[in-house]
Amino acid sequence: xxxxxxxxxxxxxxxxxxxxxxxxxxxxxxxxxxxxxxxxxxxxxxxxxxxxxxxxxxxxxxxxxxxxxxxxxxxxxxxxxxxxxxxxxxxxxxxxxxxxxxxxxxxxxxxxxxxxxxxxxxxxxxxxxxxxxxxxxxxxxxxxxxxxxxxxxxxxxxxxxxxxxxxxxxxxxxxxxxxxxxxxxxxxxxxxxxxxxxxxxxxxxxxxxxxxxxxxxxxxxxxxxxxxxxxxxxxxxxxxxxxxxxxxxxxxxxxxxxxxxxxxxxxxxxxxxxxxxxxxxxxxxxxxxxxxxxxxxxxxxxxxxxxxxxxxxxxxxxxxxxxxxxxxxxxxxxxxxxxxxxxxxxxxxxxxxxxxxxxxx
Amino acid sequence: xxxxxxxxxxxxxxxxxxxxxxxxxxxxxxxxxxxxxxxxxxxxxxxxxxxxxxxxxxxxxxxxxxxxxxxxxxxxxxxxxxxxxxxxxxxxxxxxxxxxxxxxxxxxxxxxxxxxxxxxxxxxxxxxxxxxxxxxxxxxxxxxxxxxxxxxxxxxxxxxxxxxxxxxxxxxxxxxxxxxxxxxxxxxxxxxxxxxxxxxxxxxxxxxxxxxxxxxxxxxxxxxxxxxxxxxxxxxxxxxxxxxxxxxxxxxxxxxxxxxxxxxxxxxxxxxxxxxxxxxxxxxxxxxxx
Numbered sequence: 001x002x003x004x005x006x007x008x009x010x011x012x013x014x015x016x017x018x019x020x021x022x023x024x025x026x027x028x029x030x031x032x033x034x035x036x037x038x039x040x041x042x043x044x045x046x047x048x049x050x051x052x053x054x055x056x057x058x059x060x061x062x063x064x065x066x067x068x069x070x071x072x073x074x075x076x077x078x079x080x081x082x083x084x085x086x087x088x089x090x091x092x093x094x095x096x097x098x099x100x101x102x103x104x105x106x107x108x109x110x111x112x113x114x115x116x117x118x119x120x121x122x123x124x125x126x127x128x129x130x131x132x133x134x135x136x137x138x139x140x141x142x143x144x145x146x147x148x149x150x151x152x153x154x155x156x157x158x159x160x161x162x163x164x165x166x167x168x169x170x171x172x173x174x175x176x177x178x179x180x181x182x183x184x185x186x187x188x189x190x191x192x193x194x195x196x197x198x199x200x201x202x203x204x205x206x207x208x209x210x211x212x213x214x215x216x217x218x219x220x221x222x223x224x225x226x227x228x229x230x231x232x233x234x235x236x237x238x239x240x241x242x243x244x245x246x247x248x249x250x251x252x253x254x255x256x257x258x259x260x261x262x263x264x265x266x267x268x269x270x271x272x273x274x275x276x277x278x279x280x281x282x283x284x285x286x287x288x289x290x291x292x293x294x295x296x297x298x299x300x301x302x303x304x305x306x307x308x309x310x311x312x313x314x315x316x317x318x319x320x321x322x323x324x325x326x327x328x329x330x331x332x333x334x335x336x337x338x339x340x341x342x343x344x345x346x347x348x349x350x351x352x353x354x355x356x357x358x359x360x361x
Numbered sequence: 362x363x364x365x366x367x368x369x370x371x372x373x374x375x376x377x378x379x380x381x382x383x384x385x386x387x388x389x390x391x392x393x394x395x396x397x398x399x400x401x402x403x404x405x406x407x408x409x410x411x412x413x414x415x416x417x418x419x420x421x422x423x424x425x426x427x428x429x430x431x432x433x434x435x436x437x438x439x440x441x442x443x444x445x446x447x448x449x450x451x452x453x454x455x456x457x458x459x460x461x462x463x464x465x466x467x468x469x470x471x472x473x474x475x476x477x478x479x480x481x482x483x484x485x486x487x488x489x490x491x492x493x494x495x496x497x498x499x500x501x502x503x504x505x506x507x508x509x510x511x512x513x514x515x516x517x518x519x520x521x522x523x524x525x526x527x528x529x530x531x532x533x534x535x536x537x538x539x540x541x542x543x544x545x546x547x548x549x550x551x552x553x554x555x556x557x558x559x560x561x562x563x564x565x566x567x568x569x570x571x572x573x574x575x576x577x578x579x580x581x582x583x584x585x586x587x588x589x590x591x592x593x594x595x596x597x598x599x600x601x602x603x604x605x606x607x608x609x610x611x612x613x614x615x616x617x618x619x620x621x622x623x624x625x626x627x628x629x630x631x632x633x634x635x636x637x638x639x640x641x642x643x644x645x646x647x648x649x650x651x
Contacts, residue, residue: 031466035470082450082454084454133628133632137631137632137635137636138635138636138638138639139628139631139632139635140583142397142450143576143579143580143583143631144628144631146576147576147580147624147625147627147628147631148624148628150573150620150621150624151621151624151625154617154618154620154621155617155621157617158615158617158618161615161617162615277458280454281455281458284451284454284455316470317465317466317469317470319462319465319466319469320462320466322458322461322462322465322466323459323462323463323466324462325458325462326455326456326458326459326461326462326463327459329451329454329455329458330437330441330452330455330456330459332451332455333441333447333448333451333452333455334437334440334441334445334447334452335445335446335447336445
């Protein structure tokens with residue numbers, strides 16, 4: 001997109017991202033017509049339901065988790081590494097925060113800080129384990145991170161159902177956090193300081209990516225790992241660092257989840273909404289660029305929350321938004337875009353602007 | 362006794378869907394397409410088989426429809442990765458997500474239920490000696506794949522396309538054609554795997570019912586080094602882990618521990634196999650090749 005003689009706008013319109021999102025919305029509309037609903041009514045229900053006065057709080061609290069997971073997955077993705085173990089790292093962070101919150105002898109405000117840090121530390125350690133599997137044992141990160149995720153989810157589920165289970169409750173959940181052990185919320189909403197924390201994390205990621213040598217090394221590895229290695233980037237060390245940061249962020253999302261409403265660890269409540277997969281989708285859509293990841297996360301949080309409103313008004317199942325999300329990524333991965341003639345762009349020898357080599361395993 | 366014929370039987374039952382899917386994955390691997398969309402293709406097979414069996418009353422039509430639907434679904438990978446040269450890993454992840462969304466959406470629009478659909482009158486596959494015909498077919502498929510890959514011209518060309526696509530193209534073998542064939546066959550096999558899962562020893566469809574089996578199949582391909590017999594052994598290991606876990610649950614171990622067992626066993630097996638391979642390459646006079 002560096003050709004200065006081409007109007008910038010046509011570059012944006014022709015970007016595979018625009019094509020994928022539009023294609024997703026069009027196919028979503030076909031599904032809506034197929035189920036007998038009016039696409040315009042449905043899509044406007046998505047928007048009013050998620051951005052209107054009743055929905056914006058929910059969108060921001062969902063957005064907190066989605067953005068947190070999107071950052072967690074974007075940071076390794078920037079270097080071409082795919083962390084598929086977000087669920088495990090997040091859930092371990094959550095259960096650790098719950099244990100810390102319940103048993104810490106410190107005053108409540110310090111306990112909150114401690115619980116957040118403990119959640120991040122455990123998430124980071126678990127993700128680092130997946131990195132070590134690749135570095136030392138030769139198991140590809142994609143596979144090691146994913147396989148490690150299942151036992152972690154099972155362990156947290158076991159803890160919430162047996163040793164830590166709230167006595168007398170029929171639900172698989174821990175006791176509620178003690179008084180004051182909670183992230184401060186904005187007004188009566190479910191939006192907490194957690195949103196500020198993940199936005200700060202996004203800002204830190206943006207700064208590292210744009211302004212530091214480390215950020216340059218990461219991008220260089222993502223674009224061409226062999227060149228980066230030749231230039232002196234130590235790949236194993238980079239994998240370990242990026243996975244630790246990734247796991248720490250996933251653990252933070254888990255801890256935030258436990259320190260927000262309903263202020264306890266409920267088995268399945270972190271994994272069931274699919275934050276990990278939505279986050280991964282957002283990170284992929286943005287090619288892991290910091291600002292783009294924030295925008296894509298907001299877009300998917302709007303879809304997820306708006307999907308519920310759509311279900312209420314049109315009786316179309318909200319799972320449609322999940323379909324739409326996946327379709328966007330299918331088109332993106334297939335590198336489809338509008339043909340060049342559409343925007344009067346001169347045909348080129350090589351129309352592909354060397355898209356990032358994501359996930360070269 | 363812990364290791365008895367019952368355990369082996371239930372291990373063989375657990376192995377069938379993994380084996381079918383992993384065979385498909387192995388063919389793709391040999392043709393040079395990294396297929397991690399097995400999970401999604403399998404899930405599409407599960408839903409299609411249940412829906413077709415329910416509306417036609419015939420489990421066999423369900424199997425056929427599952428194979429066709431999953432093959433059609435696999436075209437996303439074939440077109441995306443082979444023709445459009447997209448990223449196979451991202452495509453695979455997207456296909457898995459799409460399958461979860463699509464089948465959950467269809468479960469609600471077609472059957473009007475959320476979570477699980479089961480009905481006593483849903484026709485399942487007949488059992489012969491405790492196994493569905495698909496279980497026997499899976500073993501036949503291993504033999505056929507092994508012979509085809511190592512003894513036929515088609516197999517030689519498929520492997521050539523995977524190992525040296527340019528050389529194959531120079532000799533007049535179209536890499537795209539063989540890659541498409543491998544992906545489509547993996548679609549058919551995953552469809553059968555899905556039908557086995559949904560119409561085999563239990564007859565129902567539930568959201569995300571593949572529960573990571575497609576990923577285990579991906580690992581089985583790695584463990585078995587994309588050779589049909591190797592893949593069979595890897596799938597057997599997984600089947601034994603699942604069966605042993607199920608048995609231990611009867612002894613009082615919590616379900617969560619036994620749920621995690623197959624993944625842990627798979628991971629450990631992967632460590633051991635890569636460790637052995639590395640030691641071998643380190644000892645060989647030519648040194649490491651990578």
